[in-house]
Amino acid sequence: MENTAFEPIVEMKNVGLAYGDNPPVLKDIDFSFRRGSLHFLTGKSGAGKTSLLSMLYLAQRPTFGTLKVFGSNVAMTDREKMAFLRRRIGVVFQDFRLLEHLSVFDNVALPLRLKGMKEKEIRQRVIELLAWVDLSPNMYVKASEISGGEKQRVAIARAVINRPELLLADEPTGNVDNEIAYKLMKLFAELNRLGTTVVIATHSEELMQRYNYPRLKLENGHLEYIK
């Protein structure tokens, strides 16, 4: 196996992003995420948090500059390899993107089923994680029938069930009350302790002040590091 322990998990050099012919929303971003780090990504609504994350989860390539994820330059990576890299990344989408017609259990089990894990082990892992995010009573309810805060926790459970190397969470505490937000932060911290690199987009000052993690702030398309 190649020795990648000291290589950043994500490396951005002069990365920029423009939608169509519009002026770029992200400019000259130079930053690397070390393996095992946890960062907040902040900035006002419209600052580009979701856009930056979408490049990191390989939904779009940078318009300018160089982005390497797990050591692969995304500009030179074909679709098949991209799909393979994507499986190592857990994403909590701001708009959840659950399969609404499936139960909570089946939504969370999906990444494990795609991997071909045995149903018995799937049950064990899904049940344990759903208990952690306080969703046991909703386990067999359809995703279309639960609240926004519950959907958010399903989205988080689905993103972490596979123990991804990189977890990208887009405003993951935006729809839950403080008590649950702190519990979710505990889950992220625990995953981070076990080795997952975590990026949490948030505009909650309260959340950032409560936890002493470094912040990356987007403003006017630029990324600023704030310890």
Ligand SMILES: Nc1ncnc2c1ncn2[C@@H]1O[C@H](COP(=O)(O)OP(=O)(O)O)[C@@H](O)[C@H]1O
């Ligand atoms: N698919 C898109 N096409 C065109 N413009 C977009 C698209 N997605 C986002 N934008 C624009 O990019 C800017 C940054 O948006 P976004 O990344 O969603 O910011 P944030 O997540 O910080 O609120 C905004 O001006 C937004 O309107």
Ligand SMILES: [Mg+2]
């Ligand atoms: Mg956003």
